[in-house]
Amino acid sequence: MSSRRRTARPSAPATCPCGLPEPYERCCGRYHSGAAAAPTAEALMRSRYAAFVRGDAPYLLRTWHPRTRPARLDLDPGTRWTGLEVLGTADGSAFHATGTVTFRASFRGGSLHERSRFERVDGAWVYVDGDFLE
Numbered sequence: 001m002s003s004r005r006r007t008a009r010p011s012a013p014a015t016c017p018c019g020l021p022e023p024y025e026r027c028c029g030r031y032h033s034g035a036a037a038a039p040t041a042e043a044l045m046r047s048r049y050a051a052f053v054r055g056d057a058p059y060l061l062r063t064w065h066p067r068t069r070p071a072r073l074d075l076d077p078g079t080r081w082t083g084l085e086v087l088g089t090a091d092g093s094a095f096h097a098t099g100t101v102t103f104r105a106s107f108r109g110g111s112l113h114e115r116s117r118f119e120r121v122d123g124a125w126v127y128v129d130g131d132f133l134e
Contacts, residue, residue, distance in 0.1 A: 041092025
């Protein structure tokens with residue numbers, strides 16, 4: 001038996017729930033903390049999905065258009081989100097005032113297929129509303 005001691009390797013940071021291969025802190029975590037703003041409608045949509053996964057209702061309300069934002073948001077703690085698939089985007093870049101993102105968000109027992117609309121308010125992307133798709 002060797003007298004060498006094994007040193008524990010630091011574990012790799014958890015991958016962001018939004019599906020991109022970045023650690024949460026460098027991906028959606030910086031938007032959730034307020035350290036940065038989502039630069040595109042797709043980035044905002046991904047960060048909102050990650051907020052649903054993490055149960056971050058304050059971020060979801062903060063990134064909802066004032067004209068369509070509910071007074072409160074009660075998230076179901078029993079919902080287990082299992083994946084996000086971005087199916088398409090239209091506009092929503094730094095050069096646009098509006099954009100749409102079509103996605104499928106999976107959860108245990110089903111999925112949500114939506115085309116979401118986003119607008120810029122005071123330079124920041126916000127979620128306006130969406131249409132559920134079949």
